[in-house]
Amino acid sequence: MSQNTSTSTEYNFRVKDCFLGAQMLFVAFGALVLVPLLTGLNPNVALFTAGLGTIVFQVVTKGKVPVFLASSFAFIAPIIYGVKTWGIPGTMCGLAAAGVVYILLSFLVRWQGSDIIKRVLPPVVTGPVIMVIGLILAPVAVHMTMGKTGDGAVVLFPQAKAMTVGLCALATTILVSILGKGLLKLIPILCGIAVGYVLALFFGFVDFSPVANAPWFAVPDFVMPEWNLEAIFYVVPIAIAPAIEHFGDVVAIGGVTGKDYLKEPGVQNTMLGDGLATSLASFLGGPPNTTYSEVTGAVALTRMFNPAIMTWAAIAAMLLAFVGKLGALLQTIPVPVMGGIMLLLFGAIMVVGLNTLVKSGDDLMEARNLSIVALILIFGIGGMSFSAGQFQLQGIGLAGILGVALNLILPRSRE
Numbered sequence: 262m263s264q265n266t267s268t269s270t271e272y273n274f275r276v277k278d279c280f281l282g283a284q285m286l287f288v289a290f291g292a293l294v295l296v297p298l299l300t301g302l303n304p305n306v307a308l309f310t311a312g313l314g315t316i317v318f319q320v321v322t323k324g325k326v327p328v329f330l331a332s333s334f335a336f337i338a339p340i341i342y343g344v345k346t347w348g349i350p351g352t353m354c355g356l357a358a359a360g361v362v363y364i365l366l367s368f369l370v371r372w373q374g375s376d377i378i379k380r381v382l383p384p385v386v387t388g389p390v391i392m393v394i395g396l397i398l399a400p401v402a403v404h405m406t407m408g409k410t411g412d413g414a415v416v417l418f419p420q421a422k423a424m425t426v427g428l429c430a431l432a433t434t435i436l437v438s439i440l441g442k443g444l445l446k447l448i449p450i451l452c453g454i455a456v457g458y459v460l461a462l463f464f465g466f467v468d469f470s471p472v473a474n475a476p477w478f479a480v481p482d483f484v485m486p487e488w489n490l491e492a493i494f495y496v497v498p499i500a501i502a503p504a505i506e507h508f509g510d511v512v513a514i515g516g517v518t519g520k521d522y523l524k525e526p527g528v529q530n531t532m533l534g535d536g537l538a539t540s541l542a543s544f545l546g547g548p549p550n551t552t553y554s555e556v557t558g559a560v561a562l563t564r565m566f567n568p569a570i571m572t573w574a575a576i577a578a579m580l581l582a583f584v585g586k587l588g589a590l591l592q593t594i595p596v597p598v599m600g601g602i603m604l605l606l607f608g609a610i611m612v613v614g615l616n617t618l619v620k621s622g623d624d625l626m627e628a629r630n631l632s633i634v635a636l637i638l639i640f641g642i643g644g645m646s647f648s649a650g651q652f653q654l655q656g657i658g659l660a661g662i663l664g665v666a667l668n669l670i671l672p673r674s675r676e
Contacts, residue, residue: 281565282573284444286581288559289331289574291450294591295606296332296548299401299411299599300340302349303546305481305581305588307332310547312578314538318550319572321534322526327560327568328514329575330538333551334610335503338397338657339496340548341411346492349546353486355496357543362500363507363536371529378505384621386664387505389634391614393641393660394502398607405600406431417596422464427601430457434605447558450602457598466595472586479585484546491653498658501665502614503551507535510552517561629671637664 289311297307311331318330336356343352369377404413408423417423434453437445445452461467508523511531515522522531539549556574560566581587623630639645641660646653654662 279573281563281570282575283577284563285329285556285559285570285574286577287451288444288447288555289329289553291448291454292334292553292555293331293578295450295454295599295602296334296337296340298591298594299337299603300548301344302340302548303482303484303588304591305479305583305585306483306545306547308578309481309582310538310542310545311550312575312582313545314542314550315571315575315578317538317541318531318534319568319575321537322530324568324572325526326511326514326522326531327518327566327571328510328552329556329571330535330550331553331578332548333503333539334606335391335394335506335551336496336499336549338394338401339499341401342656343492343496347489348487349484350487351489351492352496353484353543353546354489355492356549357486357540358493358497359500359549360536360538360540360543362497363504363532363539365536366504367529367533367536370532375508375523375528378508381665381669382501382505383623383668384617385623385625385630385633386637386661386668387502388614388616388618388621389637390502390641390657390661390664391506391617392611393614393638393657394499395607395609395611395614396638396642397656398603398610402600402603402607405596406604407600408597410596418464418466422466423597423600426457426460426464426466426595427597427604429460430454430598430601431604433457434602443562444559447555447562450606453602454594454598457601458594461595461598466597467593469593472589472593475589476585478583479588481582481588482546486543494654495658498654498661501661503549504532506613507532507552510554510557513554514552514557514560517557518566627674629674632671633664633667636667637661 293307293311294304297304314330318328340352343355366378400413401411404411406424406427407420408418409416430453433456434449437452438449441449508528511522511528535550542548542550618625625631625634637660640663641657644655645659646655647659
């Protein structure tokens with residue numbers, strides 16, 4: 262009798278974990294699919310690689326950290342540029358190399374300890390690099406909100422109607438993030454997309470023919486990377502900022518659960534899991550992965566600290582990836598809707614970088630710090646480029662390498 266009761270309790274617990282996992286995916290869904298929709302990647306592939314990456318992360322960290330990995334906003338700008346310049350296969354080569362950077366950093370931490378990362382990549386470097394990521398993307402968000410393509414070259418929708426749709430989506434996202442309660446507060450992006458989509462329907466911006474023509478079941482359109490050294494040189498430096506963010510995310514989830522994940526399973530293992538997940542995603546045509554703060558917020562709200570819940574979320578994501586009509590429906594979201602959401606998201610990325618600088622307590626008017634921050638921002642946003650043969654550095658990548666070099670070269674004040 263007791264054995265049957267125990268089996269029933271275990272079954273009910275697993276069913277509960279399954280539903281909680283689906284809820285975690287729901288929280289992450291808006292941000293997860295927004296990245297591929299903005300960059301021209303396949304949202305079904307992004308769902309699959311997010312699920313697969315989360316499972317890989319759980320295996321590497323021995324199932325000890327309750328996090329969900331999905332599409333990283335830090336790589337939106339390089340993916341957009343890369344897809345336009347080298348196509349998706351070439352861009353995937355660069356993104357796979359970014360994952361290798363995480364892996365190498367994990368071995369560096371394993372060898373020298375986590376303090377080595379803080380010495381090489383202090384806030385005075387990572388803060389402005391993160392700011393550059395957000396500021397470079399600002400024109401893309403504005404153009405799309407106005408009903409144009411990301412580069413502003415082609416008008417897709419009438420400007421007045423497009424701005425109405427985009428700004429209503431933006432307003433909804435802001436209001437839900439400020440006034441929302443409970444689970445609603447964790448899905449402001451999803452709420453903004455929903456309101457913007459309804460308005461877009463009213464204005465006739467949505468074409469449902471791709472949904473009607475799409476099959477219910479379809480294997481995601483996986484894309485294998487092609488060797489492209491130029492893409493590697495362009496993307497790899499950009500991995501600096503999200504690699505540092507990884508530390509913050511691990512500390513954040515540790516603060517929620519009351520455990521020190523920097524010690525067990527260790528940041529060297531969490532970063533290794535993140536790197537493997539990113540490279541694996543790139544080998545299938547998906548965006549790089551990162552830990553999701555939305556899901557961390559959901560963990561704090563539900564007080565469900567069991568990492569197995571994230572495994573169920575990963576399984577749910579992988580199953581949804583095979584629903585062909587879902588991907589087709591996501592791709593019907595009009596440009597102004599995504600543009601309105603991006604106005605806030607890209608600004609938020611910039612604020613994260615600014616907050617990194619502020620929290621560090623460094624004196625930004627001190628000559629050394631002023632030089633590093635100023636040059637990172639001007640080189641990155643101003644469009645400075647450096648080329649030698651096929652090798653080329655520009656934008657975020659150049660800003661990142663410049664920051665690291667200046668931090669290592671410039672002498673510190675005697676004080």
